[in-house]
Amino acid sequence: MSTNLYARAQRFAKEAVKADDEGKFVEAKNLYLKAAEVLLEMKKFTSNPRLVDTYERSAKGYIARAKALKSQIKKKVPPGKGGKSDDDDELDDSIEDAIVSERPDINLSDVAGLEDAKTALREAIVLPLLRPDLFTGSRQPWRGILLHGPPGCGKTLIAKATAGDVDDATFFNISAATLVSKWLGESEKLVKKLYEIAKEKQPSIIFIDEVDSLTQSRGEGENDAMRRVKTQLLSSMEGLSSGKGDRVVTIGATNVPWDIDSAFRRRFQRRIYVSLPNHEARAIIFKLNSEGIAMDEDIDFKGLSDMTEGYSGSDIANVCKEAVMAPIRELDQTDLINDTSVSARPVRHQDYLNALENVNKSVSTKELIRFERWDDEFGAG
Numbered sequence: 001m002s003t004n005l006y007a008r009a010q011r012f013a014k015e016a017v018k019a020d021d022e023g024k025f026v027e028a029k030n031l032y033l034k035a036a037e038v039l040l041e042m043k044k045f046t047s048n049p050r051l052v053d054t055y056e057r058s059a060k061g062y063i064a065r066a067k068a069l070k071s072q073i074k075k076k077v078p079p080g081k082g083g084k085s086d087d088d089d090e091l092d093d094s095i096e097d098a099i100v101s102e103r104p105d106i107n108l109s110d111v112a113g114l115e116d117a118k119t120a121l122r123e124a125i126v127l128p129l130l131r132p133d134l135f136t137g138s139r140q141p142w143r144g145i146l147l148h149g150p151p152g153c154g155k156t157l158i159a160k161a162t163a164g165d166v167d168d169a170t171f172f173n174i175s176a177a178t179l180v181s182k183w184l185g186e187s188e189k190l191v192k193k194l195y196e197i198a199k200e201k202q203p204s205i206i207f208i209d210e211v212d213s214l215t216q217s218r219g220e221g222e223n224d225a226m227r228r229v230k231t232q233l234l235s236s237m238e239g240l241s242s243g244k245g246d247r248v249v250t251i252g253a254t255n256v257p258w259d260i261d262s263a264f265r266r267r268f269q270r271r272i273y274v275s276l277p278n279h280e281a282r283a284i285i286f287k288l289n290s291e292g293i294a295m296d297e298d299i300d301f302k303g304l305s306d307m308t309e310g311y312s313g314s315d316i317a318n319v320c321k322e323a324v325m326a327p328i329r330e331l332d333q334t335d336l337i338n339d340t341s342v343s344a345r346p347v348r349h350q351d352y353l354n355a356l357e358n359v360n361k362s363v364s365t366k367e368l369i370r371f372e373r374w375d376d377e378f379g380a381g
């Protein structure tokens, strides 16, 4: 069911982007809205909060683009080609709204395991931003860092945590998927402006999540607008690496590293593998995701960790979500609502075991091998 819907949403979105690109704004607006509608429909078919979030975000992006087109249609001016100063102001506002985000209130100690990745990020980002005096002459910090690895293993988490560790850095957080869906047509301007602002407000960290969506559709599906964003991003990143004193670093994240074309790969000189959690990290992830709830003393996180070899961090988070709901599910909902004195029992070890039966690991061994191969071939740097 949902795969069907997904194909529909993709088709509408693709057609919308095409129409947008060709200047058929009315048609594009309607198609964006259709894509958004299907995405919102899809929310009903999943209880996975990350999927819900993704659908919602994409839908919002399409709706915003449809709105922008609508107001342009009224003015009969194609977006991006109107009066210059108005446009620039609007773009500035958009950047403030869409990109400049609060510094995340997590730091690297909230990330379980991944010691190598943490060390690499400290060396590549935290140190150069905090101690620029150490990075002079030929000792130059990396300007582009790529986090790659299987889905749900903490790439987004660790990027945000790194930003949380650098107190006085400005953090720009942009999803490449939003960039191409929401801003297509103006996105290359947005990228250019983004790097200008980042330079003004340095030290800065620019985090581009799902960076593969910019490079994925090589050849056939690739349209002009997309190519222009890509080119702009490449040249903005390049511009930075030539300005020696600048303290602006770009972090990209992807779970399909093989889709990153070689031009981009070259800009991300440091490539860090964010792997599945090891035994110790899994136990910590269990604990982190079970905090603040009444628990039996017999819960054995180490034992649960033994049973979840191959699970990703987000798989474990899902197990915990299930387990901690168990005491609530046993109770009558009407009672719970009407009588506030009815309370739930503590969570037991057995609740986790039951949850484990329902949540399987999401990364297959075959996929894992592909990630490790890519890391062998292109990793580190």
Ligand SMILES: Nc1ncnc2c1ncn2[C@@H]1O[C@H](COP(=O)(O)OP(=O)(O)OP(=O)(O)O)[C@@H](O)[C@H]1O
Pocket (backbone or CB within 6 Å): 110, 111, 112, 113, 114, 149, 150, 151, 152, 153, 154, 155, 156, 157, 158, 253, 254, 255, 274, 277, 281, 285, 288, 312, 313, 314, 315, 317
């Ligand atoms: N090492 C970890 N420590 C703590 N929590 C983790 C870790 N890895 C994953 N998680 C949990 O899984 C969730 C998903 O992780 P995250 O979104 O960072 O994955 P990702 O690697 O960016 O995945 P994707 O490739 O799908 O974007 C986190 O919000 C967190 O709850």
Ligand SMILES: [Mg+2]
Pocket (backbone or CB within 6 Å): 155, 156, 157, 209, 253
């Ligand atoms: Mg992510």
